[in-house]
Amino acid sequence: xxxxxxxxxxxxxxxxxxxxxxxxxxxxxxxxxxxxxxxxxxxxxxxxxxxxxxxxxxxxxxxxxxxxxxxxxxxxxxxxxxxxxxxxxxxxxxxxxxxxxxxxxxxxxxxxxxxxxxxxxxxxxxxxxxxxxxxxxxxxxxxxxxxxxxxxxxxxxxxxxxxxxxxxxxxxxxxxxxxxxxxxxxxxxxxxxxxxxxxxxxxxxxxxxxxxxxxxxxxxxxxxxxxxxxxxxxxxxxxxxxxxxxxxxxxxxxxxxxxxxxxxxxxxxxxxxxxxxxxxxxxxxxxxxxxxxxxxxxxxxxxxxxxxxxxxxxxxxxxxxxxxxxxxxxxx
Numbered sequence: 161x162x163x164x165x166x167x168x169x170x171x172x173x174x175x176x177x178x179x180x181x182x183x184x185x186x187x188x189x190x191x192x193x194x195x196x197x198x199x200x201x202x203x204x205x206x207x208x209x210x211x212x213x214x215x216x217x218x219x220x221x222x223x224x225x226x227x228x229x230x231x232x233x234x235x236x237x238x239x240x241x242x243x244x245x246x247x248x249x250x251x252x253x254x255x256x257x258x259x260x261x262x263x264x265x266x267x268x269x270x271x272x273x274x275x276x277x278x279x280x281x282x283x284x285x286x287x288x289x290x291x292x293x294x295x296x297x298x299x300x301x302x303x304x305x306x307x308x309x310x311x312x313x314x315x316x317x318x319x320x321x322x323x324x325x326x327x328x329x330x331x332x333x334x335x336x337x338x339x340x341x342x343x344x345x346x347x348x349x350x351x352x353x354x355x356x357x358x359x360x361x362x363x364x365x366x367x368x369x370x371x372x373x374x375x376x377x378x379x380x381x382x383x384x385x386x387x388x389x390x391x392x393x394x395x396x397x398x399x400x401x402x403x404x405x406x407x408x409x410x411x412x413x414x415x416x417x418x419x420x421x422x423x424x425x426x427x428x429x430x431x432x433x434x435x436x437x438x439x440x441x442x443x444x445x446x447x448x449x450x451x452x453x454x455x456x457x458x459x460x461x462x463x464x465x466x467x468x469x470x471x472x473x474x475x476x477x478x479x480x481x482x483x484x485x486x487x488x489x490x491x492x
Contacts, residue, residue: 190234190258190280191217191250192384194393195357198228198244211391217250222263224248229350231357234258236382237273237395237402237410238280238291241357242266243350246301251283259283262301268354269297271312272395272402272410273382285333287318295327296405298351305333310344311405355406362408364394372396372413379413 193200193207193215200207201224202215209215217223223230224247232240232248235255242248246265252258261283269282271291282289285305291297295312299305307314308330316323316337325331329339364387372379379385382398394410401411 188255189216189218189253190255191253192233192393193217193223193230194233195231196228197230199226200228200230200242201225212388214393217248217253219250219253222247222249224263225265229353233384233393234260235273235275235278235280236384237271237294237397238278239270239272239358239361239395241268241270241354243268262299262305264301266298266300266302266350268351269299270354270358270404271295271297272404273397287316287333287337290315290317292324294402294404296354307331307333308342358404358406358408360390360392361394362410364390364392365396365410366416368394369396369411369413369416373416377413 193202193209196207196209202217203221207215207223207230217232223232223242225242225244227244229244230242232242234240235258238258240248240260243266246267247263248267249261249263250259251261255278258278258280259282260280267282269291271280271294274280274291274294280291282299284299284301284307287305289297289299289307292313292315295314296310297312297314298308298310300308307316307325309325309327311327313324313326316325316331316333318333318337321337323331323337323339325339328341328344330342331337331339367389368385368387372385379396379398383396384393385396386393397410397412399412399414401409401415403409
């Protein structure tokens with residue numbers, strides 16, 4: 161048990177932040193709804209998020225968006241971000257066998273840790289997609305469905321045939337799938353929103369991993385850990401750290417860096433900046449987090465926007481553990 165001003169308890173499938181201590185909570189399921197904005201529905205019920213309360217998508221349930229977006233946590237290190245006017249179905253929410261059907265619309269998958277123990281696959285347009293290497297992928301369920309690998313590799317299974325979609329390639333899921341090159345600069349407001357969400361998660365990781373390090377706490381596994389200072393779950397690898405294509409990093413407590421210029425590699429050529437520690441966070445509507453999660457109604461983000469920043473008090477607040485990681489592999 162980790163000493164902290166906060167606690168985390170499990171109540172009927174929801175995770176709620178409280179007070180007194182921080183407890184490790186190990187989940188055996190994928191599908192925690194970590195963030196929503198605008199009109200998001202779980203089944204026929206609108207998802208109304210409150211600070212510290214998180215619903216989960218159970219096997220057989222559908223999550224759909226209208227004028228809204230959502231971020232869902234799957235196996236540790238695998239984030240699913242759902243665009244507006246989209247729908248997904250949870251076919252299986254077990255960590256060892258997570259299967260999600262993309263019914264309509266678009267999703268972006270950020271995979272920071274893939275393990276043999278925790279399987280994640282996606283179903284779309286009669287095809288099955290398996291994550292092969294850490295990276296960022298986009299699935300569009302329009303006609304015809306399409307998969308893009310912005311980074312990493314994903315395997316496609318269709319009609320008994322297997323294909324591998326590598327970085328910088330896209331594949332239309334037609335009768336004869338063929339991988340072709342595409343420009344990774346070809347993005348849209350949803351994809352850029354997904355990139356900013358990754359930055360918020362990295363900021364929460366910095367706060368949580370630094371706290372664990374300062375408390376000399378061992379986590380024992382990769383997982384989803386709650387950062388009460390920012391008010392969201394984040395991914396913490398067991399060992400090393402992972403830096404994604406947007407230049408955001410997820411650190412283990414043993415590898416978290418002090419927030420100095422040596423830790424911050426600066427802006428990328430594609431316009432996304434690394435986290436600039438020491439400045440305040442704000443959500444995409446310009447509202448300051450102020451220790452609370454960003455709220456408010458859905459707003460279509462601007463064509464470009466500054467990357468989120470780490471909290472000034474990176475050491476403030478405790479964390480509490482999340483899902484069991486599959487091997488807890490750090491990238492470095």
